[in-house]
Amino acid sequence: MNWNRRRVLLTGHTGFKGxxxxxWLQNLGADLCGYALQPPTKVNMFEDARVAEGMRSVLGDxxxxxxxxxxxxxxxxxxxxxxxxxxxxxxxxxxPLLTYSTNVMGTVNLLEAARHTDSVRVVIVITSxxxxxxxxxxxxxxxxxxLGGYDPYSNSKACAELVVAAYRDSFFNPKHGVGIxxxxxxxxxxGGDWEASRIVPDTIRAxxxxxxxxxxxxxxxxxxxxxxxxxxxYLTLAESMFEQTVxxxxxWNFGPDQSDAQxxxxxxxxxxxxxxxxxxxxxxxxxxxxxxxxxxxxxxxATGRLGWRPELRLTDALAMTVGWYQANMQAGEMGExxxxxxxxxxxxxxxxx
Numbered sequence: 001m002n003w004n005r006r007r008v009l010l011t012g013h014t015g016f017k018g019x020x021x022x023x024w025l026q027n028l029g030a031d032l033c034g035y036a037l038q039p040p041t042k043v044n045m046f047e048d049a050r051v052a053e054g055m056r057s058v059l060g061d062x063x064x065x066x067x068x069x070x071x072x073x074x075x076x077x078x079x080x081x082x083x084x085x086x087x088x089x090x091x092x093x094x095x096p097l098l099t100y101s102t103n104v105m106g107t108v109n110l111l112e113a114a115r116h117t118d119s120v121r122v123v124i125v126i127t128s129x130x131x132x133x134x135x136x137x138x139x140x141x142x143x144x145x146x147l148g149g150y151d152p153y154s155n156s157k158a159c160a161e162l163v164v165a166a167y168r169d170s171f172f173n174p175k176h177g178v179g180i181x182x183x184x185x186x187x188x189x190x191g192g193d194w195e196a197s198r199i200v201p202d203t204i205r206a207x208x209x210x211x212x213x214x215x216x217x218x219x220x221x222x223x224x225x226x227x228x229x230x231x232x233x234y235l236t237l238a239e240s241m242f243e244q245t246v247x248x249x250x251x252w253n254f255g256p257d258q259s260d261a262q263x264x265x266x267x268x269x270x271x272x273x274x275x276x277x278x279x280x281x282x283x284x285x286x287x288x289x290x291x292x293x294x295x296x297x298x299x300x301x302a303t304g305r306l307g308w309r310p311e312l313r314l315t316d317a318l319a320m321t322v323g324w325y326q327a328n329m330q331a332g333e334m335g336e337x338x339x340x341x342x343x344x345x346x347x348x349x350x351x352x353x
Contacts (some may be wrong), residue, residue: 107125
């Protein structure tokens with residue numbers, strides 16, 4: 001599929017993953033419209049990489065059904081990526097109402113707008129690896145495993161999965177010609193993430209100030225992956241759905257190689273080797289809100305049916321990530337550097353085909 005001039009609407013384009021996907025789609029020549037709130041942090045990739053310069057940008061809340069529907073009607077997208085969300089487990093404990101209203105009703109509003117816009121061919125809703133009912137076992141979760149969620153964030157993402165399933169069965173069945181899918185990625189890392197209570201940006205902020213980073217859950221195991229890995233999965237899936245070469249009514253995992261599921265402290269130790277002098281950490285004391293301790297994903301379905309597989313090892317992903325932040329400390333403007341990382345990643349993928 002040729003992305004050139006394809007009309008693509010992307011919610012959450014001012015966030016970390018949304019900024020990376022926006023730049024990639026711009027490189028591919030897509031006619032791109034973003035819909036999102038203001039960037040979530042004072043320092044942010046959306047502004048540092050000047051993402052808005054290559055796209056239309058609508059500032060709005062997905063809970064505002066009227067503005068969202070008007071944006072769909074005005075732009076008439078063919079492909080929709082829904083990334084906008086309240087993305088933090090810890091914040092979900094502080095504000096569960098915001099979490100559910102954004103992650104559940106925001107998804108309902110998105111699907112309502114899509115079903116009343118006859119130009120839409122593909123809808124991909126990004127949820128989370130945390131949508132599974134977590135048994136704290138060592139086996140990776142498959143798309144057919146039960147949904148759940150202990151905390152409001154994880155549970156809201158499971159709810160969003162159920163919303164999509166109901167809309168797909170009720171309004172987007174195959175005879176309507178619209179493909180709708182959900183996608184679940186691992187713990188995504190990469191340059192430009194400045195959200196609070198995430199281990200990579202927390203670590204970078206601490207080391208920039210020559211402070212030790214405080215580790216809440218040093219032994220917690222996560223499926224770490226560079227942001228470009230799942231984004232390539234989303235793009236590959238969208239292409240296949242647009243060309244109607246795979247079943248559209250499904251959920252998909254895009255996770256790293258199982259050997260790259262590592263404890264938090266292992267990740268920080270590897271980052272310290274890359275960062276250099278001053279990189280240190282300590283353990284945070286006291287009771288912490290509940291988070292899953294062990295979580296990995298089975299992506300064999302995406303490999304077998306889409307030909308997608310992870311290309312980067314975790315050490316490569318960490319080197320790219322630390323390199324981005326160190327370049328940001330020197331240059332500030334990160335558009336060219338980020339686009340170069342995307343191009344280098346694409347070249348690596350092509351070389352391994």
